[in-house]
Amino acid sequence: MGSIDRAGSDDATSVLRAKLTVPEVVPRALPRRELHDELWSLTDLPVAMITGPAGTGKTQLVAAWAGEAGSGDPVAWLTLDRDDGRQPDRLWRHLLAALRGAGVVLPARLTSGAPADHRTAMDVAAALARWDRPLLLVLDNATWLGPELYAEVDYVVRHAECLRLLLVGRRRPRFPVHRYRLTDELGELPPQDLLLDAEQTRELLALHDVGVTDGELADVMRQTRGWIAGARLCALAMEATPGAGVPNLTEHPHVAEYFTGEIADALTEPQRALMAGVALLDAFTPQLAAAAGGRDPDPDVLDELAEAGAFLERTGGDGPGGAGGSVYRMHPLFAAMLRDRLAPPPPQARAVRLRAARFLAAAGDVPGAVAQAAEAGAWDQAARIVVDDLAAGELILDGPEGRLAGLLSAAPDEPATPEGVVVAAALALARGDHATAERFMARAGAGPAGLGAFAGVDNPVALALSACLVQQSLAYFTADLDRLAATADAAARLLERADRQRRAARPELRVFVLSGRATAALCAGRLAEAAELFAEAALAAAGHRCNALLVYCAEHLAFAEAHRGRLRVAYDAARRALALAETTPAVPGKLDHPVRPHVADATLAWVAAEWYDIHTAWQYLRSAEEGLEAFAGQPQRDTFADTLALVRARLLRAGGELPAALSAVRRAPTGRHPRPWIRSQLALTELRLLIAMGRHQEVRDALDHLDPDLPEVELLGGVAQLAGGDPDRAIECADRVLARFDLPVGVVVDAWLLLAAGVARQGDDERAAEALRTAVEFMAEEGGVRAVYESDVILRRLLREQDMPHLAVEHRADPNRGDPEGVPALSARQADVLRRLAARIPVGEIAAELNVSVTTVRTHIRGILRALEVDEPADAIRRAGELGLL
Known part of the structure; x- marks a missing residue:
């Protein structure tokens, strides 16, 4: 390829020669062999496109490739600028000069200085149609042209088979590339292909006689992320100060000069406002970028940022709240320079962050919204976001290491709004500071039953629900059973009234509330109700935040079922709790479970004792007793301790140690809140032991x-x-x-x-x-x-x-022995009774035929009904027929 070295003499005075000249390659340029090979392939197609932010080496890459090509096919080079997009005559004048400089013979009309119009494009296409050699037209800074001018260029490309077009720019030009992509006539070199990898960066530094260790190289990559201009500026700085190590590029004058000259000075005021707003965001979608800039949602905002010179990186994630759409961020070095050089005044920065917070909250990205509100110092707004999104449960469950707790850690000690007070209480609870949480809830003045204290707020249901969640947790940790029952019941009612979409996005809330109601029922001795609620909570559990609660519910379900005598259900639930606990790390002080689910251990000890597996029962009992202190101050502590005493007494009796068994029962801790139902079991166990010891009186x-x-x-x-x-x-x-x-x-x-x-x-x-x-x-x-x-x-x-x-x-x-395909197991005698019932034989006659009492037959019938899970004998007969038991 030949370089352009002349313009026609008849219009030389109106053509800027520099726009038609292939740029010089910088000294010590890094060879990009693999990209040169890629360019040969791309330029075989009618249209090729290279896009990337400022400083990614686009122009240098094409210039070096054109210089290597030698005397091959001619190339016409035109560097565009803003005025070319505004003045069609100026564009065509330079474009014609570039073509003539490449040797194309153009008709006299085109060189006469006549105004450019569509006929100009037709004449150029006709001239090129007669051209007998391939010709490459390079349009550098191609993003300056609008769709009207590109439509004319497109016309020329489509009607001149010899012409190949290479577009180079910071963003995708307004050229109709979609048509060429559909017909496989478009070649693209995307921005990520222009970035340097670690070895290429090391090679570039070596060209400047800069050697680096692996650690220093990692530091350079961390700062530049493969940005070739940043790597070259780093190399120049290190070359100038040998042995000084890798500089902080955000503070280095070379980078500041580049940023100012290449980007900041060229920005318009709207672009400055947009760039300054986006620089305050860690990551953003196009919609969020527009919102932060105070604009309506604008799908072209990324193009605006690219045109302004922004170095955007696509993170590969989805938009806020899982709403879809790609997420972007500024190159960290670029963002730091923006924040330093284009920092808006504090009121404007605050307004930007609050707009971003509102957008993120509406999109369901609560951490992102709270982060922006916190950066703006708008703590009341941050608390309102947490409450409106029903995120108080997240604060409590995630504990002090949770993301929301970290974002709110600098909140003022004395909040000014009801939402702020309740969120402050939840934060104190997350830290395990129950006294401070109680103080805040007393200040809120909200009881567990209603919305009276929150009648004047924007979202009273969400705020009252948040208050109930805090109250429920406090009641749990202070072992206040009445308060626990009242607040959990109130929370359940409020949860049904809460916004359906937000409620569905937080499944942990339902599990949290159900677990509170179930715990209150368990401690009160309403075992069937507790088991039903724990089972419902376990089935409702979904999402990572439910995992610890699921362990809690599974082990307490097992505990309740063991006390009800449903040993197999209890065994399965306890084993499930242990298995889940292995993959669910616990956080001390949270409403979930100790490091090991010791309630499951207690259940398995109970079940093993009932199965008369004495060795196994002792093993689980010892493990459960080790965890007893973990329940200090919790409402189920007394029930748990009394259950362990019952199991110990049974195991001691099994070993013939009756006095020791009696002592174990009598030493069972009464506790602050003795539960009548479990104390009754202890009393009955004591009397059975006295009978066994012959102490009848x-x-x-x-x-x-x-x-x-x-x-x-x-x-x-x-x-x-x-x-x-x-x-x-x-x-x-x-x-x-x-x-x-x-x-x-x-x-x-x-x-x-x-x-x-x-x-x-x-x-x-x-x-x-x-x-x-x-x-x-x-x-x-x-x-x-x-x-x-x-x-x-x-x-x-x-x-x-x-x-x-x-x-x-x-x-x-x-x-664990089960029955095939879920068919219930009936004993031989139950099967005899069932067959006679199916034959319509009366109960009295069945008793006579089997030589047993009527009471015995009725007992067998009750067992049949339980096994088949029906309520009436007629239903049992029908169900047995369906299962093939008759």
């Missing part, structure tokens, strides 16, 4: 102080009667209890065991064996065999004689 005295209507108390009285030598009254107690409905499985088992022991004492081994077998079958549903192993000695003899131990051991040893 103490038992009779104690029974006088217990509620005789409780089935457990009545059964214990029967056991005492049996131990005192009165099997008839023991049998009567058992029959009265078995006549009741909706009894826990454990009570039913104890009743059948008492009945079996009573009739055995009367010498009716056949009936005793039947009752014992029924008890074992009920225990088989959950695998709990402890009761039969601790039963009357005569029953243990029957168990061996009737060859029933294998049944108990089978269910104990394989607690």
Whole structure:
């Protein structure tokens, strides 16, 4: 290729020769061989395009490549400027001069100085159509031309097969490249290809006789990010001060001079305002950049920034709130220079940040919005953003290391608005400063029940909900059960009234509130309600912030189900809690769980004790006892401690250590808030131990102080009667209890065991064996065999004689044994009863056919209903038919 060295003599006085000359390559330029090869391929296509910010070496790359090409195909070079875009005649005058300088013969009309119009483009295209050699036209600074002028250039390219066009500029020119892209006639060299990698940067520094260590090279890359102008300026600075190390380029005069001369001095006032606003943002979408600049959403704002010389980097992320759209940021060196050289006055900077905060809050990027409000010193606005987005729960759950807590750490100690007071309380709670949180909530004056204290605020529902979340957490950590129940219930009602979209974006809130309600129900002894709420919370959990809460809910679900006698459900939930805890790090002081979920350990100890797996039970019990102190001050602490005492007593009894077991029960901590339901279990356990020790009078005295209507108390009285030598009254107690409905499985088992022991004492081994077998079958549903192993000695003899131990051991040893394809497991006797029910045989006749009592048949029917999860015998028959059990 030949260089341009002349312009036509007839218009030489009106043509600027410098615009037609290929620029000189700077000394010690870095060879870009791989990009030169790329240019050969690109320029084989009708249109090629090289874009990139200022200082990325676009013009130098093409100039060096053109100089290497030698005397090949001619090249016409034209460096454009702002005036070319404003004056079509000036553009065409220089473009014609560039073509003539490359050897193109143009018609006389084009050199006569006539005004340029579409006929000019037609004549140029016709002249080039007669040209017999490939010709490359380079338009440098191509972004200055508007779409009208580029439409004329496009006409020439489309009608002149010899012509190839190379567009070089800071942003994508307004040339209609889309048509060429569709037909594979467009070649592009994107901005990222112009950046230097580490080895190329080292090579550039070496050209300036600057050697660097790996650490210094990393510092250069950190500052320049492969920006070739920055790397060259760094090399010049290090060359001038040998041994001084890598300079801070943001403070170096070379960089400041480059920035001022190449970018700042050329900016218009609107461009200055836009650049100054964007420089205050860490990352932005085009919409956010426009909002920060005080403009309406403008899809062309990136082009404006590029035209102004901004060095933008695409982060690869999505827009705020996951709304989509690419996210950009300024090159850090460039942004620092902008903030230093174009820093707006404080009021203007504050206005920019507040506009950005409002935009980010509306887009769902709460951390970004709070960060901008905090930078502006608008703490009341930051608190309002947190409240409106229902982010108080995030503050509490993420703790002091959370992002929001960090952003709000410099907030004033005495906020001025209700939102500020509640957020300050949440921050104090996140730090574990409960006293300060209580003080702020007292100042807020908001009780758990309503919105009265917040009637004058913009979003009373969101603020009242935030206050309830803080109150719920405080109630939890102060073990105030009544307050916990009231605030969690109020939060649940407010959550239903909150904005649906924001509520859906924060699934942790529902889990948080449900866990509070469930904890209150558990501590009050409403075990079925607690289990239902914990299960609902576990199913509702979604998102990373729910993980710790999910562990909490799973282990407390297991705890509640163990106390209800549902051992298999409890076992599964506890194992799930342990598995989740392995991947969920805990933060001390948060409303989730200790480092290890010790409630799960306590549950597994309970279940293992019921399965009579004594060794395993001791292991889990010791682990649970190690974590007891982690529950200090929490509402479930007393229940947890009493449960451990129960398990310890059972394990000691299993080892024959009755006095030690009794001592364990009596040493169970009463605590500040004794729970009647768990204390009742301790009392009953103590009486069973006294019976086993033969201290019958103490038992009779104690029974006088217990509620005789409780089935457990009545059964214990029967056991005492049996131990005192009165099997008839023991049998009567058992029959009265078995006549009741909706009894826990454990009570039913104890009743059948008492009945079996009573009739055995009367010498009716056949009936005793039947009752014992029924008890074992009920225990088989959950695998709990402890009761039969601790039963009357005569029953243990029957168990061996009737060859029933294998049944108990089978269910104990394989607690995870499931049934194929989810089909419920029925015992042989239950299956007999079910078949007779399906045949419409009355209960009395079924009892006669099976040679058992009517009470026994009804007990089997209740077991069938539970196994098939139905309420009526007719539904059981239908369900059994569907499952192929009949």
